[in-house]
Amino acid sequence: MAGGNFELVALGNPLLDMQIRNGEAMLEKYGLKPNDAVLADDKQLAIYQDIVDNYDVTYVAGGAAQNAARCAQYVLPPNSTAYLGCVGKDDLAKQLQAANDKEGLKSIYQFSDDAPTGSCAVVITGHNRSLCTNLGAAEKFAKSHLETAEAQQAIKNAKIFYLGGFFLTHGVESALVLANEAKARDVSFTMNLSAPFIPQFFTAQVDQVVPFADVIFGNETEAEAWAQAHNLETKDLKQIAQAIADCDAATIKAEKRVVIITNGSQPTILAKRGESQQFVHETPKINPADIVDTNGAGDAFAGGVVGALVLGKSIDEAINVGHKLGGMCIGQVGPILKFPKENV
Numbered sequence: 401m402a403g404g405n406f407e408l409v410a411l412g413n414p415l416l417d418m419q420i421r422n423g424e425a426m427l428e429k430y431g432l433k434p435n436d437a438v439l440a441d442d443k444q445l446a447i448y449q450d451i452v453d454n455y456d457v458t459y460v461a462g463g464a465a466q467n468a469a470r471c472a473q474y475v476l477p478p479n480s481t482a483y484l485g486c487v488g489k490d491d492l493a494k495q496l497q498a499a500n501d502k503e504g505l506k507s508i509y510q511f512s513d514d515a516p517t518g519s520c521a522v523v524i525t526g527h528n529r530s531l532c533t534n535l536g537a538a539e540k541f542a543k544s545h546l547e548t549a550e551a552q553q554a555i556k557n558a559k560i561f562y563l564g565g566f567f568l569t570h571g572v573e574s575a576l577v578l579a580n581e582a583k584a585r586d587v588s589f590t591m592n593l594s595a596p597f598i599p600q601f602f603t604a605q606v607d608q609v610v611p612f613a614d615v616i617f618g619n620e621t622e623a624e625a626w627a628q629a630h631n632l633e634t635k636d637l638k639q640i641a642q643a644i645a646d647c648d649a650a651t652i653k654a655e656k657r658v659v660i661i662t663n664g665s666q667p668t669i670l671a672k673r674g675e676s677q678q679f680v681h682e683t684p685k686i687n688p689a690d691i692v693d694t695n696g697a698g699d700a701f702a703g704g705v706v707g708a709l710v711l712g713k714s715i716d717e718a719i720n721v722g723h724k725l726g727g728m729c730i731g732q733v734g735p736i737l738k739f740p741k742e743n744v
């Protein structure tokens with residue numbers, strides 16, 4: 401594989417991020433944890449207008465899988481990545497499309513007639529980020545969109561699929577279409593656990609797609625949530641990563657499954673199916689003064705890894721690329737990378 405032929409197809413919730421700094425009061429007011437991702441409940445829906453009225457809001461393209469796909473494209477030759485998701489017929493969607501165009505990510509959007517493009521309030525406090533999402537059009541994604549000519553062309557060509565775990569709150573059927581396509585053609589299906597509430601509250605959906613996955617990403621809190629949901633009585637990240645690697649596999653590819661668990665500035669853990677030993681990759685040190693915000697760092701990491709896999713790099717090399725992009729994202733406002741491009 402070398403890239404340039406839409407090898408990577410990602411599926412997720414396209415969101416516009418509305419980011420604020422020094423948002424301690426908003427965490428308190430809306431009952432948000434400093435470092436978490438949630439779907440807005442009825443009371444939290446007021447946060448979007450509240451931050452517009454009272455803060456200096458930075459608007460930036462978001463949506464976890466869309467971020468990862470943009471970051472994968474960063475390390476790939478033009479025309480290597482396509483992204484599927486549902487947006488509204490509004491200006492927000494135009495902003496997202498423009499951000500994808502800028503990075504060379506092909507947007508294969510479904511357009512909802514009645515729902516607005518989804519948005520995510522990103523509340524930054526220190527090095528933490530709290531994400532509060534109103535999915536809007538994103539949860540209107542219909543399986544039938546996968547049957548459109550444009551989507552079919554991408555799906556039939558793909559060598560690697562990437563599923564944002566967040567999509568499983570509403571879209572497991574569509575996710576399974578891609579998973580089964582990967583299985584039928586013996587190509588790679590990768591996914592991200594995305595947030596603790598996904599393995600915690602959408603366990604059944606996660607368990608439906610994990611068997612197809614040959615690369616699974618998560619961070620320390622998501623791994624712990626997976627362990628709890630599966631009655632694993634350990635908080636040891638290596639053991640949890642191994643358990644995820646060793647759980648059901650529905651494909652031959654998944655028999656070579658790897659699980660990659662990031663842990664902030666602590667080393668990243670790599671577990672391989674059927675092995676007794678886990679591996680650790682040191683994360684490059686980042687000077688705290690260089691940290692702008694951590695929004696999207698995990699997506700940039702995953703995107704870098706997947707992009708490197710498209711290029712045919714080994715999993716160890718791919719993790720190094722992921723670390724570089726994660727670090728680069730942390731030095732920027734929101735889930736974006738540096739331009740002009742740096743070599744990674």
Ligand code: 26A
Nearest residue numbers: 413415438462463464520531533566696
């Ligand atoms: C279903 N939920 C809650 C979400 C998200 C989400 N992307 C998809 N679905 N909640 C937050 N995000 C995105 O995560 C990125 C940081 O990892 C935000 O848009 C942000 O860009």
